[in-house]
Amino acid sequence: MVPEIGNFALILALSLAICQAVLxxxxxxxxxxxxxGVARSAAxxxxxxxxxxFGCLTWAFLSDDFSVRYVASHSQLALPTLYKVSAVxxxxxxxxxxxxxxxxxxxxxxxxxxxxxPEAFSARVIGVLGILAVGFLLFALLTSNPFDRLTPxxxxxxxxNPLLQDPGLAIHPPLLYIGYVGxxxxxxxxxxxxxxxxxxxxxxxxxxxxxTLSWMFLTLGIALGSWWAxxxxxxxxxxxxxxxxxxxxxxxxxGTALIHSLAVTERRGLFKSWTLLLAxxxxxxxxxxxxxxxxxxxxxxxxxxxDPTRGYFILGFLAVVVVGALILYAWRAPSLDSDAGFGLxxxxxxxxxxxxxxxxxxxxxxxxxxxxLIVEMTTGGKIxxxxxxxxxxxxxxxxxxxxxxxxxxLVVWRKQDTNSWLRxxxxxxxxxxxxxxxxxxxxxxxxxxxxxxxxxxxAWIFVVALLPVIRSLRREKGSAGITRGALGMSVAHTxxxxxxxxxxxxxxxxxxxxxxxxxxxxxxxxxYEFEMSELRSxxxxxxxxxxxxxxxxxxDGEYIATVRPQKRRYLVQQSLMTEAGIHAGLDxxxxxxxxxxxxxxxxxxxxxxxxxxxLIWLGALVMALGGLIAVSDRRYRVNVREKAAAADRTAEAAx
Numbered sequence: 001m002v003p004e005i006g007n008f009a010l011i012l013a014l015s016l017a018i019c020q021a022v023l024x025x026x027x028x029x030x031x032x033x034x035x036x037g038v039a040r041s042a043a044x045x046x047x048x049x050x051x052x053x054f055g056c057l058t059w060a061f062l063s064d065d066f067s068v069r070y071v072a073s074h075s076q077l078a079l080p081t082l083y084k085v086s087a088v089x090x091x092x093x094x095x096x097x098x099x100x101x102x103x104x105x106x107x108x109x110x111x112x113x114x115x116x117x118p119e120a121f122s123a124r125v126i127g128v129l130g131i132l133a134v135g136f137l138l139f140a141l142l143t144s145n146p147f148d149r150l151t152p153x154x155x156x157x158x159x160x161n162p163l164l165q166d167p168g169l170a171i172h173p174p175l176l177y178i179g180y181v182g183x184x185x186x187x188x189x190x191x192x193x194x195x196x197x198x199x200x201x202x203x204x205x206x207x208x209x210x211x212t213l214s215w216m217f218l219t220l221g222i223a224l225g226s227w228w229a230x231x232x233x234x235x236x237x238x239x240x241x242x243x244x245x246x247x248x249x250x251x252x253x254x255g256t257a258l259i260h261s262l263a264v265t266e267r268r269g270l271f272k273s274w275t276l277l278l279a280x281x282x283x284x285x286x287x288x289x290x291x292x293x294x295x296x297x298x299x300x301x302x303x304x305x306x307d308p309t310r311g312y313f314i315l316g317f318l319a320v321v322v323v324g325a326l327i328l329y330a331w332r333a334p335s336l337d338s339d340a341g342f343g344l345x346x347x348x349x350x351x352x353x354x355x356x357x358x359x360x361x362x363x364x365x366x367x368x369x370x371x372x373l374i375v376e377m378t379t380g381g382k383i384x385x386x387x388x389x390x391x392x393x394x395x396x397x398x399x400x401x402x403x404x405x406x407x408x409x410l411v412v413w414r415k416q417d418t419n420s421w422l423r424x425x426x427x428x429x430x431x432x433x434x435x436x437x438x439x440x441x442x443x444x445x446x447x448x449x450x451x452x453x454x455x456x457x458x459a460w461i462f463v464v465a466l467l468p469v470i471r472s473l474r475r476e477k478g479s480a481g482i483t484r485g486a487l488g489m490s491v492a493h494t495x496x497x498x499x500x501x502x503x504x505x506x507x508x509x510x511x512x513x514x515x516x517x518x519x520x521x522x523x524x525x526x527x528y529e530f531e532m533s534e535l536r537s538x539x540x541x542x543x544x545x546x547x548x549x550x551x552x553x554x555x556d557g558e559y560i561a562t563v564r565p566q567k568r569r570y571l572v573q574q575s576l577m578t579e580a581g582i583h584a585g586l587d588x589x590x591x592x593x594x595x596x597x598x599x600x601x602x603x604x605x606x607x608x609x610x611x612x613x614x615l616i617w618l619g620a621l622v623m624a625l626g627g628l629i630a631v632s633d634r635r636y637r638v639n640v641r642e643k644a645a646a647a648d649r650t651a652e653a654a655x
Contacts, residue, residue: 002059003065003067006052006055006057006146006147009053010145010147011141012049016046019130020127020133023127024036024124027039028127028195031120042130043104043107044111046107046130047101050097050101051104053097054088054098054101057070057088057094057146057147058088061084061085062081068147068148069149070091072157073091074090074157074160075160076156079165080542086170087160089169089173090160091161092144093140095173096139096144097140097146099136099180102177102181103132106185110185110188110210120196121198121206124191127192128188128192129185135317139313139317143310157572159543162570162575163232163233163577165570168225172221172225173221175217175218177221178221179214179251180289183214185207186211186214186279187283189207190203194328199335200269205266208262208263211255211258211259211282212630215259215627216631218255219252219620219623220624221248222248225245226239226617226620227617234606236512236591236606238506238613238616241390246369250289250369251283251285253359253365254281254285254359254362257355257359258278261275267413271348271352273333273336276336288318291318342413343416345416346411346412347411347416349411354401354405357400364390369385371385399457403457405461405464405493409465409467410425410467428464429460432459432460435459436455439455439505440452440508444508450508451504454507455505458501458504461493461500462493462494465494466494468489469487483634484629485635487629488627488631489626489630491623492623492625492630495618495620496619498622499620503616506610506611510609512607514595514604514606517603517605518532518603519532525607525609526609528553529557530551530607532551532605534550535548536550541568543572545568545569547567547594549565549592549594549605551564553590563581563582566579566581578595584614587611589613590607590610591606592608593605
């Protein structure tokens with residue numbers, strides 16, 4: 001009965017989504033307050049019914065209801081409770097339902113916290129989000145219903161994919177989806193602005209905090225996914241340029257460009273057309289990622305589905321959304337000119353160059369991701385665009401982007417005096433050059449051009465990011481300090497510096513060794529001694545058995561730690577999984593993974609020394625923190641009553 005309730009709840013949610021998509025838009029066009037008033041109620045109702053459906057599916061997993069096909073395929077009796085809950089979104093149907101739930105939650109948030117936005121504009125935004133909800137709900141009900149019954153039911157399920165039996169599944173997809181789906185809000189604001197013609201600075205101000213929040217969650221989601229892949233797959237890497245990884249990275253790049261472009265539009269009323277196009281592109285790339293994951297056209301550990309029918313539906317939906325948005329954009333574009341000007345040396349110029357390079361970087365990733373697929377579909381041949389190609393091609397726009405990032409933070413709006421700007425550059429540039437030499441040559445004992453570029457770039461970003469904070473602290477008492485928006489920018493750029501230095505050092509000085517070990521034997525890697533002190537074959541988990549090695553780590557004869565890598569066999573699917581043993585520290589990771597049995601009690605072992613790899617994920621966390629600080633800026637929290645009072649004063653003055 002519970003699955004039927006969930007299915008009926010989805011049907012009711014679709015009905016409300018249709019109301020949400022139609023009535024507010026018509027009401028805004030006619031100026032009908034009653035029809036516009038439906039927007040918030042319909043959005044809340046849709047969210048509640050989707051939440052009921054999601055709760056019903058969760059209950060089906062917790063109660064081991066193997067009469068539900070989706071539950072029978074992705075759970076089993078012995079599966080731990082945490083994984084039963086996270087298995088709800090561990091495959092296509094449930095992850096799509098999570099997507100719909102998050103979209104409904106974003107819509108409710110917009111309805112709740114857009115009281116300062118004009119009623120007609122807010123109604124249009126919620127109406128556009130309703131159109132998107134209709135598309136995804138139809139997708140779920142017609143091609144991907146998670147409540148389909150299995151007749152007859154089975155006694156036990158087929159188990160969750162062993163790759164997903166990790167706490168990361170409980171956090172990574174929700175964070176990623178909140179970021180993905182959040183760009184629908186920026187998209188909806190852009191569409192509403194183009195429909196209404198209200199393309200002044202206000203819509204950029206209303207859109208910017210929602211975009212920053214989405215970017216923040218997407219940053220966290222990508223970082224957590226990278227960390228999960230690092231320790232779970234047994235390979236010790238943090239990014240593989242996998243097609244699905246790229247599918248999340250491309251919206252992040254465009255979202256970064258969108259945040260900066262919105263800043264210019266909000267502050268100076270410039271780049272309106274460009275900002276609108278970026279908002280459309282960010283959400284379009286999110287939909288493209290959905291297509292890649294669920295169409296079956298790629299083979300990836302991240303892919304959810306292999307049904308081409310579902311791929312056709314998403315592709316059609318993507319085409320309708322993108323083409324419709326671009327037609328509307330083409331209609332409004334001629335009216336988006338601005339009379340405001342800016343000098344060649346100005347913050348506007350650097351932010352524009354920043355945007356161009358971010359778009360070029362996105363184009364590089366898009367080309368590398370889709371080219372093999374296009375070649376295979378058109379010619380039947382195969383080409384490889386692996387990590388070496390991506391690493392080289394992506395650096396071409398990235399290096400000038402980093403340099404310009406620092407330069408742009410030291411210029412003012414409209415026009416900067418050249419001499420004063422050059423004076424400001426001297427100290428950060430000198431520090432960057434010095435650290436670019438000192439860190440690799442004196443700390444790690446090696447020097448190369450790429451090491452210098454990486455370390456100098458990180459130092460450059462870090463120093464320049466700190467300057468606004470330092471200047472604020474030096475101001476006299478009573479003077480205006482740094483705003484939260486500016487502080488958030490500094491923190492986010494500091495996170496980027498940490499990320500760059502982490503990538504540079506681990507790429508240059510990381511050591512990897514594949515060796516053979518037997519109990520009692522030791523080997524030396526990167527100055528550390530690794531001894532297999534014990535090998536157990538009787539380790540039992542809730543739904544797996546494992547072989548576990550105890551690896552003692554020493555340096556210069558002094559004991560450091562013991563790690564316990566495992567080779568697990570999951571009982572239902574009979575899948576083998578590698579569980580790495582990691583001795584973690586801020587300065588380094590010592591990574592050990594069991595490979596295959598070589599006979600005579602010998603095992604292949606992968607041992608890696610990873611200096612400063614933690615800075616990669618710490619940098620991402622700091623970037624996300626910067627986004628959170630920026631969103632908390634007072635100008636996005638102005639009390640509605642203050643706005644109303646200001647409007648009243650303006651009206652009285654006009655009389």
